Amino acid sequence: MSVLICAYTEDRWELLVQSVASAQKQTLQPCEIIVCVDQPLFRRCAAYWADSAASTPPTRVIQNKFDGHLGAARNTAAEAAAGEILAFLDDDAAADKDWLDILTEPYQDERIGAVGGRPIPVFEIGRPAWFPVQFDWVFGCAYDGLPTSRGPLAHLIGANMSVRRTLLERVGGFHSDRHDDMDMCHRVAHIEGSEAVIYEPAATVRHFVPASRTTWKYFWRRCFFVNKGKVEAFAQMGDAATLGAETRFVWYTLTKGVPREILQAAKGDAHGLARTAAIIAGVGLAAAGHLAGRIELVRRLRRRCQQPTKQILDTAAQGGGPEK
Known part of the structure; x- marks a missing residue:
């Protein structure tokens, strides 16, 4: 190897x-x-x-x-x-x-x-x-x-x-x-x-x-932009694409991670509620990134579809067209 x-x-x-x-x-x-x-x-x-x-x-x-x-x-x-x-x-x-x-x-x-x-x-x-x-x-x-x-x-x-x-x-x-x-x-x-x-x-x-990756700014940017970029990546995969892993992650994190951190807070862990908030924020940011990616992809596809029509109309306006 x-x-x-x-x-x-x-x-x-x-x-x-x-x-x-x-x-x-x-x-x-x-x-x-x-x-x-x-x-x-x-x-x-x-x-x-x-x-x-x-x-x-x-x-x-x-x-x-x-x-x-x-x-x-x-x-x-x-x-x-x-x-x-x-x-x-x-x-x-x-x-x-x-x-x-x-x-x-x-x-x-x-x-x-x-x-x-x-x-x-x-x-x-x-x-x-x-x-x-x-x-x-x-x-x-x-x-x-x-x-x-x-x-x-x-x-x-x-x-x-x-x-x-x-x-x-x-x-x-x-x-x-x-x-x-x-x-x-x-x-x-x-x-x-x-x-x-x-x-x-x-x-x-x-x-x-590194320390630069342990900040709130890095956290929210990664949650948002990674999931925004996944939309285009999945679109390019065609039939190979599946959101199963993402769906399972969200389900596990919200049903297991959140209760666990709330329990830790109840036991006296001062940061338990902060981690709970970070989980909810992270999932929300991931969803927002996915939505933003979907909107961007739809707009891009629309522009591609409209471009040939615009070219035909421009050609017709200039008196062009197929030769007879």
């Missing part, structure tokens, strides 16, 4: 170095580690890992050749990889030593097409007391409501996921920069069945959460 790590900024340099080092120290070694970076970061990475190409496992640096960011970089890395199993690790995540061993074990079943693990948040300044664990997806981490044992999951978390190369090629690679992991999972499940996409929580990585 190949481990693929994509990066775009020098601001996370130390985290990137730690991420690559964690991939190099796996109990089950990959056949290679590929670090795919955007142009501004390429020279520094190429120089830093220049001597690692001949090491075991070999580590090589390549430059993102497609327009776009994370999804494009993952496509570049996947094209360059030699392994049949492609394991993706974020540049700000460090894998536990047995990560690959556990993550790839389900592939012994040929029916399995993609496997994801559990990213555990590592907070720069500590976890905010008001932040509900049901919304740890905001950080790109595992959240309350995910399965606690191995089983099918509609949407793996991109910081810690893998896929068979052949399946990734069949679905046309990653189709999105902002929702590339979700898009890939839905397309794989559509052609192979929902049982082909597996979540293995024992395969863990430590995902760094």
Whole structure:
């Protein structure tokens, strides 16, 4: 298998170095580690890992050749990889030593097409007391409501996921920069069945959460804009799209998360009500984002439909038309 790590900024340099080092120290070694970076970061990475190409496992640096960011970089890395199993690790995540061993074990079943693990948040300044664990997806981490044992999951978390190369090629690679992991999972499940996409929580990585991502502003923006963007992503998936995971999340969060936090408040947890409010606000913001995305999509489709009619009318007004 190949481990693929994509990066775009020098601001996370130390985290990137730690991420690559964690991939190099796996109990089950990959056949290679590929670090795919955007142009501004390429020279520094190429120089830093220049001597690692001949090491075991070999580590090589390549430059993102497609327009776009994370999804494009993952496509570049996947094209360059030699392994049949492609394991993706974020540049700000460090894998536990047995990560690959556990993550790839389900592939012994040929029916399995993609496997994801559990990213555990590592907070720069500590976890905010008001932040509900049901919304740890905001950080790109595992959240309350995910399965606690191995089983099918509609949407793996991109910081810690893998896929068979052949399946990734069949679905046309990653189709999105902002929702590339979700898009890939839905397309794989559509052609192979929902049982082909597996979540293995024992395969863990430590995902760094900077202080800038623990603010209310970051929370509300992620809740709103992620769900706004999902509308377009689902529209592009066609028949592969399904809102089942989103519906289950809302139901679980409101029926389990809210009562639990209210109970914690009743037991004396001063922040229980704050987390309750954050849950309700987060669900409301997600719904508002979805509605905004739907409105934007409808308007865009209307403009596309009106454009040919406008062109015909303009041509007729100018005395044009088909030759007789």
